[in-house]
Each structure stands twice: as structure tokens, then as C-alpha cells.
Amino acid sequence: MAARAALLILLAVLLFSGVVRGNAAGSCSSMSFPSNRVYAACSDLPRLSSSLHWTYEGGKGFGSLSFAFVAPPPSQSGWVSWAINPSGGGMIGCQALIAFRQPDGAMGVKTYNVTGYGPVSEGPIAYETSDLAAEFTGGAMRMFGKMKLPEGTTVVKQVWQVGAEVVDGVPQKHDFKPENLESMGTVDLLSGGISGAGSSASRNKNTHGILCAVSWGVLLPLGQIFARYLKTFKSADPAWFYLHISCQTLGYVIGVAGWATGLVLGNKSKGIVHTNHRNIGITLFTFCTLQVFALFLRPNKDHKYRLYWNIYHHSIGYSVIILSIVNIFKGMDILAVEQKWRTGYIVAICILGGVALILEIITWTIVLKRKSGKPKERPTFHV
Ligand SMILES: *[C@@H]1O[C@H](CO)[C@@H](O)[C@H](O)[C@H]1NC(C)=O
Numbered sequence: 409m410a411a412r413a414a415l416l417i418l419l420a421v422l423l424f425s426g427v428v429r430g431n432a433a434g435s436c437s438s439m440s441f442p443s444n445r446v447y448a449a450c451s452d453l454p455r456l457s458s459s460l461h462w463t464y465e466g467g468k469g470f471g472s473l474s475f476a477f478v479a480p481p482p483s484q485s486g487w488v489s490w491a492i493n494p495s496g497g498g499m500i501g502c503q504a505l506i507a508f509r510q511p512d513g514a515m516g517v518k519t520y521n522v523t524g525y526g527p528v529s530e531g532p533i534a535y536e537t538s539d540l541a542a543e544f545t546g547g548a549m550r551m552f553g554k555m556k557l558p559e560g561t562t563v564v565k566q567v568w569q570v571g572a573e574v575v576d577g578v579p580q581k582h583d584f585k586p587e588n589l590e591s592m593g594t595v596d597l598l599s600g601g602i603s604g605a606g607s608s609a610s611r612n613k614n615t616h617g618i619l620c621a622v623s624w625g626v627l628l629p630l631g632q633i634f635a636r637y638l639k640t641f642k643s644a645d646p647a648w649f650y651l652h653i654s655c656q657t658l659g660y661v662i663g664v665a666g667w668a669t670g671l672v673l674g675n676k677s678k679g680i681v682h683t684n685h686r687n688i689g690i691t692l693f694t695f696c697t698l699q700v701f702a703l704f705l706r707p708n709k710d711h712k713y714r715l716y717w718n719i720y721h722h723s724i725g726y727s728v729i730i731l732s733i734v735n736i737f738k739g740m741d742i743l744a745v746e747q748k749w750r751t752g753y754i755v756a757i758c759i760l761g762g763v764a765l766i767l768e769i770i771t772w773t774i775v776l777k778r779k780s781g782k783p784k785e786r787p788t789f790h791v
Contacts, residue, residue: 436461436675439478445552447476451602455591456570460490464597471557473597474539477505480548482572485509487579488549489569491522492557494534498592500524502567503533507542507551508574515542517551527578557597567592601744612673613743619666620739621753623659624692624732629760631655632725637767640774653703660696667693682742688735695728733757 436450436459447461458479465472477490491504502522510516517540519533536556543550557564568591573580582588593603631652638648670689674682702721707714740750 441476441550445476447474449597449600451595451600453568453591453602454593455587456568458488458568458570458591460566460568460595462597466559467556468559470559471561471597473555473557475553475555477507477551477568478548479568479570481508481570482583485574486549486570486572487574488551489567489571489579490551491520491567491569492535492555493565493567493592496565499567499569503535504528504567505533505537505540505551505553506579507549508579509544511577515544515549516540517542517553527580529578562598563594563596565592566595596744599742599744601742612669616666616669616673617739617743617745617749619662619669621736623661623663623666624728625736625753626756626760627655627659627662628696628732629729629757631659632729633760633764633767637764637771640771656699660700663696664693682738685735685738685742688731688738692728692731692735695724695731699724699728 436452439450439459439461441447441461446463448463450459450461452459456479458477460475460477462473462475464474475490477488479488481488485508487506487508489504489506491502493499493502495501499522502520504520504522505517506520506528507515507517518530519537519540520528521531521533522528538554540551540553542552569582569588571579571582595602631654634648634655635652638644638651641648667689670686674686699721702717702724705717706721707717736753737750740753
């Protein structure tokens with residue numbers, strides 16, 4: 409049993425290190441700007457190896473966005489573009505900024521009100537812009553600027569693009585590869601949340617949410633129900649123990665994988681820290697790891713310290729359940745999940761809670777019956 413548990417811990421650690429290593433190449437973590445360009449938040453965009461860095465402040469009458477957009481153009485004489493589309497989600501209607509080497513040889517940024525799929529023409533856009541600048545270093549173009557957004561703006565539809573050619577100061581059409589067609593989505597300027605078709609960020613978030621809900625939210629409480637209620641039945645001994653330990657180890661492994669994806673998400677959105685959610689997550693991981701190690705230190709059933717071990721094991725176990733539920737709700741708030749997921753999870757814990765309640769009643773009935781039948785025997789149901 410000990411060897412199997414050790415193997416599972418090893419597996420969890422390997423899974424964890426794999427997920428973390430996969431993140432190291434992300435441009436948010438490696439990007440550095442000159443000291444006069446400091447941004448509070450950053451998100452790696454899910455397509456075209458690009459990233460958006462920004463500081464957003466609500467102001468009187470408008471929101472003030474200061475940003476940098478970084479992307480590698482397909483060629484030395486190419487262009488990169490970042491846009492907000494207040495109307496639809498695609499190219500038409502984009503209030504675009506395009507950076508490229510201007511006819512005079514210097515890097516520059518121009519604004520475009522994109523009204524069709526034909527050639528773009530420079531012109532005013534719906535938002536007041538200032539301090540536009542661009543540079544081309546290390547194979548990537550960086551576009552900087554400031555923009556005034558309507559008061560109360562938090563989530564905007566963003567579109568970004570790269571192209572290989574500029575002719576006579578006019579950026580030419582981009583490729584039509586999936587990467588180029590899928591480079592759009594929303595960005596929440598306050599929370600840093602990025603969404604988009606098949607975006608890796610939203611995939612990671614879904615992965616994190618599902619892994620955590622299944623492990624912390626379902627498997628661990630289920631395993632606790634097995635331990636608490638099956639124990640009452642003599643015939644279920646030692647089956648309850650194996651059910652309990654299988655649920656908990658499986659929950660632990662999946663939970664650690666979910667926890668690791670959470671750390672990756674945290675790394676990817678620099679400057680946006682969900683302190684409570686993160687701290688509860690770290691506490692949960694610590695508690696559960698303690699539980700696994702406590703297994704090896706478990707005194708024999710009739711050892712005089714077994715009672716203290718039980719108290720310890722149970723109080724950590726119940727704390728984990730409570731903290732998990734709290735953190736899953738916090739997580740759903742952060743990801744702003746649709747109401748149906750919230751409802752689904754509430755239904756799931758109500759079912760688990762209901763089952764536990766019924767079993768609690770049955771258990772006490774059995775225990776009390778046993779007690780009145782054979783007054784000398786201690787009930788099997790105790791801590
Ligand atoms: C952009 O073009 C559309 C369509 O021609 C027009 O309605 C809109 O006023 C233009 N926006 C700006 C800021 O010029």
C-alpha cells in the first residue's frame with residue numbers, strides 16, 4: 409500500500425513538472441520592456457505567438473488604456489496589428505492599429521477604421537489614441553500606445569493579426585491560415601481574462617476547472633462518505649478502507665494536476681493575482697499532501713495514539729472539504745463561468761450532502777440500536 413501511494417505521489421509530481429515546463433516559453437514570462445514602459449497586466453494571446461501587455465485605469469468620463477502588443481511578423485518587411493472591434497467579432501468594424509516600417513524607414517503606427525475585406529486605408533478611429541510608437545527587435549514587432557475607451561468599459565473584443573508585406577505604405581492582406589483566422593476573442597481589461605475560439609488560455613481554464621471540480625469537488629468528498637458511513641457495517645470492513653483510499657488517491661492525483669494548471673494560469677496572467685483563490689489552493693494542496701504522508705505514520709488500530717491520529721486526520725479531511733467548496737465557487741467567479749455550471753455544481757454538492765445526511769441518520773439509528781441491544785459493546789461508529 410505504501411509503495412503504491414509513493415508511486416502515485418511521484419506520478420502527481422511528474423504531471424505537475426510537465427505542465428509547468430510547458431509554460432516556460434510563454435512570452436509574458438520572458439518579455440521585458442524599457443523602464444518607461446511598465447504594464448500591470450499581461451496575457452499571452454492564443455494565436456500568432458503574440459502577447460498583450462497593458463495597464464487600464466478607469467477615469468472621469470473614460471477609461472485609459474496604456475498597452476503594448478508584441479508579435480513576430482512573417483517577414484522583415486511585414487506588419488503587426490492589434491484592434492478593438494466594438495461591433496462584431498471579426499475584421500469588419502475593427503478600430504485597428506497597424507505597426508510597420510514606414511516609407512521613411514522608421515517604424516511607425518497608423519490607425520485604420522476597417523470597413524471591408526479589401527485594402528485598408530489609414531484614417532481616424534473611434535477611440536482617441538496617443539503616444540503611438542513601434543520598434544522591431546529580436547524578430548518581433550512591438551507596438552505601444554495609449555487609448556481612451558468609453559467610461560465603464562471592462563471587456564473588449566480584440567482582434568490581432570500579422571502580415572508579410574507592405575506596399576507603398578499600405579499593409580497588404582494577411583495569410584488565411586487557421587492561426588490568422590482565429591486570432592480574435594475578448595479580453596477583460598480588469599481581470600485579464602482572455603477568451604477566443606479554441607484559445608489555449610480558455611482551454612487551460614476549462615482544464616483547470618474540470619480537474620479541480622472533479623477531484624476536490626467530487627472524488628474527495630465521495631471518498632470521505634465511504635469512510636464515514638461504510639465503516640458502520642461490519643461486512644464492509646475492510647472494503648470501505650480500499651474504496652476510501654482509492655477515491656482519495658485518485659482525487660489527490662487529479663487534484664494536483666488541476667492545481668498545477670491553476671499555477672500555470674497564474675503565471676500566464678501576470679499582474680492579475682487572485683490572492684484568496686491562490687492561497688486556499690496552496691493550503692488545500694498542503695493539507696492533502698499531509699494526509700497522504702499521515703497514512704505512513706498511522707498507528708495501529710488499538711495504539712493509544714490512534715485516537716489523536718484520527719482527530720488530526722478527520723479535522724484536516726473536513727477542512728479540505730469546506731475549503732474545496734469555497735475555492736470552487738471562488739474559481740467559478742474568477743472564470744465567470746456560465747450559470748449552468750454553477751447550478752450543476754450546486755446540484756452535485758446537494759446530492760452528496762443529501763446522501764451524507766441520509767447515511768448519517770441510518771448510521772445513528774444502527775449505532776443506537778446496537779447500543780441498546782448490547783450495552784457493553786462500544787459502537788463501531790466513532791472517530
Ligand atoms: C468607420 O467606418 C464606418 C463605416 O463607413 C463609419 O460608420 C464610422 O463612422 C467610421 N468611424 C470613424 C471613427 O470614422
